[in-house]
Amino acid sequence: MNCEKCQELLSDLLDGSLSRKDELNLNLHLEDCLDCVEVRTDLKAIVEFCREHRGEYEAPPNAQALWFRIRNLIEAEVSPARIRPDLTTREKGGWSGWLGRSWELSLPQLASLVAAIVVVVSLTTIVGVRRWESEGVNGSSPISDPVTALSAARSNITQRLLQQRQTIDYWNQRVELNKARWSPQMRETFDRNMRVIDQAVADSLNGLNQNPHDEVSEEMLNAAMNEKLSLLKEFADL
Amino acid sequence: MSTGSLIARYGFFRARVFSTSTVIAFLCLAGALGATTSLAQQHVTKRYPARKNVRVELKNISGTITVESWARDEIKLSATLESPTANFTPRQSGDGLVVDVMGDNRGRGDVGDVNFKLQVPPDSSVDVETRRGDINISNLRGGLVRAHVSSEGDITLAGITASQVIAQNTIGDIFFDGEFSRGGTYQFQSGQGNITIRIPADSGFRLVAAVPTKKFALGQFWNNGFKTLGDGRKYMGDVGDGRSSVTVTNFRGSITFLRR
Numbered sequence: 147m148n149c150e151k152c153q154e155l156l157s158d159l160l161d162g163s164l165s166r167k168d169e170l171n172l173n174l175h176l177e178d179c180l181d182c183v184e185v186r187t188d189l190k191a192i193v194e195f196c197r198e199h200r201g202e203y204e205a206p207p208n209a210q211a212l213w214f215r216i217r218n219l220i221e222a223e224v225s226p227a228r229i230r231p232d233l234t235t236r237e238k239g240g241w242s243g244w245l246g247r248s249w250e251l252s253l254p255q256l257a258s259l260v261a262a263i264v265v266v267v268s269l270t271t272i273v274g275v276r277r278w279e280s281e282g283v284n285g286s287s288p289i290s291d292p293v294t295a296l297s298a299a300r301s302n303i304t305q306r307l308l309q310q311r312q313t314i315d316y317w318n319q320r321v322e323l324n325k326a327r328w329s330p331q332m333r334e335t336f337d338r339n340m341r342v343i344d345q346a347v348a349d350s351l352n353g354l355n356q357n358p359h360d361e362v363s364e365e366m367l368n369a370a371m372n373e374k375l376s377l378l379k380e381f382a383d384l
Numbered sequence: 385m386s387t388g389s390l391i392a393r394y395g396f397f398r399a400r401v402f403s404t405s406t407v408i409a410f411l412c413l414a415g416a417l418g419a420t421t422s423l424a425q426q427h428v429t430k431r432y433p434a435r436k437n438v439r440v441e442l443k444n445i446s447g448t449i450t451v452e453s454w455a456r457d458e459i460k461l462s463a464t465l466e467s468p469t470a471n472f473t474p475r476q477s478g479d480g481l482v483v484d485v486m487g488d489n490r491g492r493g494d495v496g497d498v499n500f501k502l503q504v505p506p507d508s509s510v511d512v513e514t515r516r517g518d519i520n521i522s523n524l525r526g527g528l529v530r531a532h533v534s535s536e537g538d539i540t541l542a543g544i545t546a547s548q549v550i551a552q553n554t555i556g557d558i559f560f561d562g563e564f565s566r567g568g569t570y571q572f573q574s575g576q577g578n579i580t581i582r583i584p585a586d587s588g589f590r591l592v593a594a595v596p597t598k599k600f601a602l603g604q605f606w607n608n609g610f611k612t613l614g615d616g617r618k619y620m621g622d623v624g625d626g627r628s629s630v631t632v633t634n635f636r637g638s639i640t641f642l643r644r
Contacts, residue, residue: 164550166532173548173569327493332446333467335516339535339554342576346635349596362614366596369633373575380515380534383486384445384493 147175150181159186160193164377195273205366212269214247219266303367307351310371317378324384336381343377346370406473411589426465433475434459437507437526439480440601444514445470445489447497449531453506453523460503467496475480518556538577557637564589564628571606576636588624592631599638 152175159162159172176183326332346368351364434457441504447466454460459481461474469492472485489495497517504510506525513532521529523543529550531539536555544562547569549569551558554575561582570589572579585604594602598616610621632639 166550170530171548324493329494329496332494332516335535339575341634342555345598346575347634352583353596360614362594362596362618365618366594366633366635368634369573369594373554373573379536381491384515 147171149175149179149182150174152179153185155184156182156189161368162365163372165372194209199275212273214271216266216269219262299355303354303358304367305362310375314371314377314378316374317382320382321378324382328384332384336377339377340374343370343374347374426468428461428463428465430461430474432459432461432474432481433457434481434505434508436505437509438505439509439528440483440501440502440504440511441480442483442500442510442512443486444483444498444500444512445485446514446516447499448517449499449512449514449519450501451510451512451519451521452501452503452525453508454503455506456503457505459505459508461496462501465496466498470495470498472498475635486515491568501577528576563587564630566627568628570628570630572631573633574635576638577634578638578640579632579634580642581630581632581639582642582644586624588622588627589630590622590626590628591619593619593639594633595637595639597634597636597638601638601640603641604643 152172155168155172159169164172176186261339321336325336328336347367350363350367350370351361354367357363386631394557413461424436436457438459440451449460461483463472472482472483472487472488476482481610483500485495485498499517502510504524506523508524509526509528510521510524511528511530512519512521513530513534514537515534516537517533518537518539519531519540520535520540521531521544522540525545527546529541529544529546530548530550531551532538533556535553537553537558539551539558541549541551541559542561545565546562547565547567549560549562549568549570549572551560551571552573555577555611556574557577558572558574558579558593559582560570560572563584564587566588568586572581580593587605591610594617596617600619602610602618602619605623607621607623610619612619
C-alpha cells in the first residue's frame with residue numbers, strides 16, 4: 147500500500163468502517179511510514195476535538211446566505227490583494243511596499259479590518275465544524291430543538307443505512323447467482339450465519355430507535371453491517 | 385427325539401443362519417462404504433524449506449485448519465481432500481508460503497472440505513482463513529497470527545505470544561490462551577459465540593470491549609478505572625500499564641477473561 151492510498155483510507159480507519167483486510171494492510175503500512183502515522187495522529191485529534199465539542203456550536207440560521215457573505219468578504223479582500231503586488235513592485239517592491247502600505251490605515255480602518263477578519267474566521271470555523279459534524283450534508287436546517295435534533299439524527303442513520311443497503315443488495319444479487327453451485331450444507335451455513343448478523347443489525351437498530359444518540363448501538367450497527375458486507379463478499383466469490 | 389423338539393431345533397438353526405448372514409452382509413456393506421470413502425479421500429503431504437520467521441498464508445473454502453509449531457526450519461503441509469475435485473497449488477515466495485484454495489477453485493462452487501495441518505517454525509507469521517470450519521493454532525511467537533472464519537467454526541489459539549493477533553468468526557467460540565506482548569494489538573470478534581481470553585495475571589493492556597448482551601466478565605483484571613458505556617454494553621479501561629491494545633467485540637455471545 148502506498149501513502150496516497152493509506153491517507154485516503156485513514157478517515158475510514160478512524161470511523162471503524164474499514165474491512166479487516168484493508169485495516170490489516172493499513173496497519174502494516176503505518177508500522178513503517180512515519181509520515182502517514184503523523185497524518186493519522188492529526189486527523190484523529192481533529193475528529194476527537196469535533197466529537198468532544200459536538201453540540202457546542204449553534205448553526206447559522208441560513209447556511210447558504212452565510213456562505214455568500216463569506217465569499218463576498220473573501221472576494222473583497224482578494225481583489226485589492228491582486229492589484230497590490232503590481233503597485234508595490236512598481237513603486238517600492240516586495241514586502242517593504244506592503245508594510246509601508248499597511249501603515250497608511252487609520253485606527254478605525256484597522257479596527258474594522260481586525261473585526262472583519264475575526265468575524266470571517268469565526269464564521270468559517272463554525273460552518274466548518276457544523277459541516278464536519280453533519281458529514282457534508284449541504285444546506286441543512288438549523289437544529290435548535292430536541293425534536294428536530296432527534297429526527298435529524300434518525301434521518302442521518304436512515305440515509306447511511308440506505309447507502310449501505312445499496313451495496314449489500316449488489317453483493318446479495320451476486321451471492322444469489324452463485325448459490326445454485328453450492329452444496330445444501332454450504333447454503334444452510336450461509337443462511338444461518340446471515341440470520342445471526344441480521345439479528346445483530348436488528349438489535350442495534352432497535353437500540354437506535356429508542357435512543358438515536360446511543361453511540362454503542364451505532365458502533366454495533368456499523369460493525370454488524372460491515373460484517374454482513376464482508377460475509378456477502380466472501381461467499382460471492384464461491 | 386420328539387417332533388416338537390425337532391421343530392424347535394430347526395427354528396433355532398434357521399434363526400442362527402439368518403443372523404450370521406445379516407452380520408456378514410452388514411460387514412461387507414460397511415467395508416465397501418469404507419473403501420469408497422478412502423478412495424474418494426486424497427492425502428497430500430509436502431515439505432518446504434523456510435527461514436525462522438517465515439510467513440504462511442492459507443485461504444481455504446471449507447474444512448479444518450490446524451497450525452502447529454515445530455523445531456525445524458521447514459514447513460510441512462498435510463492436507464486431506466474429501467473430494468478429489470478440489471485443486472490447490474502451494475506457492476512459495478521469497479518471504480513465505482501461500483496456499484490459496486479459494487483462488488485455485490474460483491467459480492467452481494463448493495469443492496468439498498479440505499482439512500489442512502501445517503507445521504511451521506515457532507517464529508512464523510500465520511494468516512489463515514476459511515469460509516467454514518474450525519481453526520486451531522498453537523505455540524507461535526511470530527509477528528502475526530490471523531484466524532478468520534467467514535461463517536461458522538471455532539477458533540482456538542493456544543500458546544500464542546505474537547505481537548498482532550486477529551481472530552474473527554460469525555458463529556462459533558473463540559479461545560485465546562497466550563500472552564499480550566508490549567505494544568502489540570489484539571482483536572477478537574464473534575457474531576454468536578463465547579470469547580474466552582486466558583492470559584497471565586501480570587498482563588498489561590488497554591481494553592475496549594463491546595458486548596450488547598452484557599455478558600462480560602473481566603475477573604481479577606477489573607479495576608475501578610474502567611469506564612462502562614451504554615448501560616453495560618461497552619467497557620473501556622487499562623489493566624496494568626496498558627502497554628498493548630485489546631479490542632473485543634461480540635454481538636450475541638459472552639466475553640470472559642481468565643487468569644492463567
